């Protein structure tokens with residue numbers, strides 16, 4: 570086979586692998602198509618707030634959880650809207666990164682307690698969790714570098730949302746708190762599974778069983794927080810500071826940044842043999858590509 574033919578073949582294999590992961594996500598929903606539809610109807614019955622998405626020419630998208638009257642709590646319609654926004658990001662070929670933030674100087678106070686009270690039965694609760702797990706898994710698996718910008722508070726489901734991002738940045742007055750135990754609950758949006766992978770099971774156990782408030786120092790110490798912005802919420806342009814921090818990881822063309830994220834996702838999620846295969850396939854999509862040829866032509870020195 571020619572070099573071009575082999576590269577095309579690897580590209581097709583990679584697309585196939587990515588399609589399989591997306592298919593798995595959709596299948597996770599469609600197994601329960603009837604009940605999934607019924608939980609959509611129930612969620613739709615709790616309107617309020619919005620999830621805004623702004624795709625910028627820099628290749629950074631900003632996803633804003635907005636329900637300021639309720640400290641950006643997730644209404645039912647916001648859960649549905651989040652799924653739609655994630656879908657829009659899945660098909661954003663020019664994208665490199667996404668910043669998840671809350672409106673009006675605070676991150677997110679979890680589920681809207683009014684909706685929670687109305688569906689406080691195990692069946693609806695599990696269906697809501699299944700829906701949110703699916704959306705947040707897709708958010709984490711985006712081929713974009715994601716960052717939660719935590720101003721103010723990230724509570725309950727809001728804390729879980731931060732764990733569905735690759736990085737977490739905090740303002741100096743930021744707090745992440747898994748308040749679930751105080752509510753007689755455990756995380757259900759996949760936040761516990763992701764937290765264990767981020768900070769290890771010992772630290773996760775401490776955070777969940779103690780419903781501990783994680784401030785910037787504590788967060789950095791246990792590896793939950795990647796960087797602290799030296800400003801407090803509502804003080805200065807925190808989004809611009811966040812974008813500035815993120816810029817060190819997204820220099821270069823979108824296909825290369827997306828390839829980096831894809832090999833990290835496969836390394837994180839797949840058994841070694843499959844991860845190695847995916848890595849080879851992704852490698853094949855950038856090897857001999859425009860950015861690679863340009864770099865080779867420059868006779869690089871990495872000082």
Ligand SMILES: CC[C@H](C(=O)O)C(=O)SCCNC(=O)CCNC(=O)[C@H](O)C(C)(C)COP(=O)(O)OP(=O)(O)OC[C@H]1O[C@@H](n2cnc3c(N)ncnc32)[C@H](O)[C@@H]1OP(=O)(O)O
Pocket residue numbers: 638639640642643678679680681682683685722724725726727729748749752754755756757758
């Ligand atoms: C399994 C967990 C579950 C999930 O994963 O689905 C959850 O996420 S359950 C929700 C967990 N979150 C909470 O329990 C938050 C409870 N609220 C608070 O602790 C406070 O309101 C706080 C710390 C967010 C803000 O306190 P502050 O004194 O600054 O302001 P207010 O309390 O006056 O809040 C302003 C306004 O917002 C309403 N609010 C806040 N959070 C929620 C929420 N999650 N759902 C609905 N409404 C919320 C609060 O009631 C106030 O409204 P008002 O009409 O003025 O009373």
